[in-house]
Amino acid sequence: MRLRKKPWITEAIKEYDSIVMMHPGEAVRGKWQEVFGRTAPLYVELGTGKGRFISELAERQPETNFIGIEAQQDVLYFAAKKVAEKGLTNVRLLVFDINNILGIFAPGEVSRFYINFCDPWPKARHAKRRLTHIGFLEKYRSILGSGGELFFKTDNRPLFDFSLEQFTEAKLLQRNITFDLHDPASPGHDGNIMTEYEAKFSALGTTINRAEVIFP
Numbered sequence: 001m002r003l004r005k006k007p008w009i010t011e012a013i014k015e016y017d018s019i020v021m022m023h024p025g026e027a028v029r030g031k032w033q034e035v036f037g038r039t040a041p042l043y044v045e046l047g048t049g050k051g052r053f054i055s056e057l058a059e060r061q062p063e064t065n066f067i068g069i070e071a072q073q074d075v076l077y078f079a080a081k082k083v084a085e086k087g088l089t090n091v092r093l094l095v096f097d098i099n100n101i102l103g104i105f106a107p108g109e110v111s112r113f114y115i116n117f118c119d120p121w122p123k124a125r126h127a128k129r130r131l132t133h134i135g136f137l138e139k140y141r142s143i144l145g146s147g148g149e150l151f152f153k154t155d156n157r158p159l160f161d162f163s164l165e166q167f168t169e170a171k172l173l174q175r176n177i178t179f180d181l182h183d184p185a186s187p188g189h190d191g192n193i194m195t196e197y198e199a200k201f202s203a204l205g206t207t208i209n210r211a212e213v214i215f216p
Contacts, residue, residue: 009077016080020093022073030106032065035092040065044105045114046098046131051079053116053195058083058091060193068093069101098131101139108145115152117197120159132163137170141215148215153181153208155201160209173214181208188212 013020021028033039041064045054048068058066070076073095083091096104118131128135132152140150150172154160157179167174176187182202183189188210194202202208 041111043112051082055082105143112149120156177211181210
C-alpha cells in the first residue's frame with residue numbers, strides 16, 4: 001500500500017541528521033566502524049519501518065552497532081524519533097534502496113541481517129523481488145562472510161515456505177524454525193521484540209513464522 005506523502009517530514013527529519021543518512025553512496029563502504037566511531041559487531045535490519053524493533057534491540061545491546069534501512073523517508077522519520085528519544089548512539093538509519101546494498105557494505109562488514117515482515121510480493125512473476133529470494137541471499141552472503149546470520153520473521157506462510165526453500169537452495173544452515181513464534185515453547189519466543197506490524201496482527205490471532213540461518 002502506498003503511503004500518503006507527508007511534506008512536512010522533509011524538513012522535520014533534518015532534526016535527526018546525526019542518526020539519518022539520506023541515500024548514502026560507496027563512500028561509506030567498508031567505513032562503518034569509522035561512522036560509528038568504534039569497533040563493534042554490525043547488525044542490519046532490512047525494512048525498518050517505524051523503528052520499534054531496532055530501537056528496542058539497540059537499547060538491549062549497546063555493545064553492538066545497528067543500521068536500519070528503509071526506502072520511505074516518511075516512515076523512517078518515526079524510527080529516528082524513537083532512536084533519539086532513547087538517546088541511542090549505536091544506531092544509524094538509512095533512506096536507501098536495498099537492491100543496491102552491495103554498494104554500501106564491504107565483504108564481511110556485517111555480522112547479522114534482520115528481515116521482519118517484508119513485502120511478500122505474492123505474484124509468482126515478482127518472486128525475485130522478495131528479500132529472501134536466492135538473488136538477495138547471494139548478495140547477503142558476500143556482505144556477511146562465513147558464519148554470518150540472517151534472522152527472518154513473517155506472518156505470511158506462503159512467503160515463509162518459499163523462504164525455507166530458498167535457504168535450502170542457497171545451502172544455508174537453518175535453525176530455530178517455528179511456525180508459531182508466540183507459543184511460549186517456541187524457539188525464539190524468549191526475548192522476542194515485536195515490530196509495530198507484529199503487535200497489531202498477533203493481537204488478532206495471526207501466527208508468526210520465524211527462522212534463523214547461517215551462511216557457512
